[in-house]
Amino acid sequence: MPKERTLSIIKPDGVKNKHVGNILQRFEDAGLTIAAMKKTRLSRTEAETFYAVHRERPFFASLTGFMSSGPVVVSVLEGDGAIEKNRALMGATNPADADDGTIRKDLAESLEANTVHGSDAPETAAVEIRFFFSDKELISTI
Ligand code: GDP
Numbered sequence: 001m002p003k004e005r006t007l008s009i010i011k012p013d014g015v016k017n018k019h020v021g022n023i024l025q026r027f028e029d030a031g032l033t034i035a036a037m038k039k040t041r042l043s044r045t046e047a048e049t050f051y052a053v054h055r056e057r058p059f060f061a062s063l064t065g066f067m068s069s070g071p072v073v074v075s076v077l078e079g080d081g082a083i084e085k086n087r088a089l090m091g092a093t094n095p096a097d098a099d100d101g102t103i104r105k106d107l108a109e110s111l112e113a114n115t116v117h118g119s120d121a122p123e124t125a126a127v128e129i130r131f132f133f134s135d136k137e138l139i140s141t142i
Helices: 012-016 020-029 044-050 060-067 082-090 103-107 122-132
Strands: 003-010 033-040 072-080 116-118
Touching (some): 003 020, 012 020, 012 072, 020 082, 020 103, 044 060
Antiparallel strands (some): 003 116, 033 072
16 A cells, blocks of 8 residues: 555534544554644635535535534544545444444534545645645654
């Protein structure tokens, strides 16, 4: 598996419900390294930019409202196959469909408030990492 970077967001429900430590532990237990991390809050406009690919979807307004409703914890995860590894830890988008033991199955509130975001491909990971972090903030191991 190639060494990769991916962007993780612990969404407002995950932070509000105090699941940050639990989720970060899962990343480390899976062999991923946290190369950068911060707590921040997205403005509505920033959430709209981040999720621009979903602009035409009926849930866009609700999703961007939710994503800007409270603080998030954003991190860059590194390691072998980091993108797929993180997606596997997250589970299916709808927590009702997620496998047992995944973050979304164990911790999510709903389809929208599904606790975590993870990049889905190397190209989107690069764009999403750049959205939140400068080179100086990335302590890379790869
Ligand atoms: P992901 O890659 O698994 O996060 O899923 P998507 O890229 O398809 O969707 C982005 C985010 O939009 C999801 O993580 C959910 O928070 C939200 N979302 C997806 N589908 C729906 C939906 O049908 N309704 C609502 N309200 N939110 C949705």
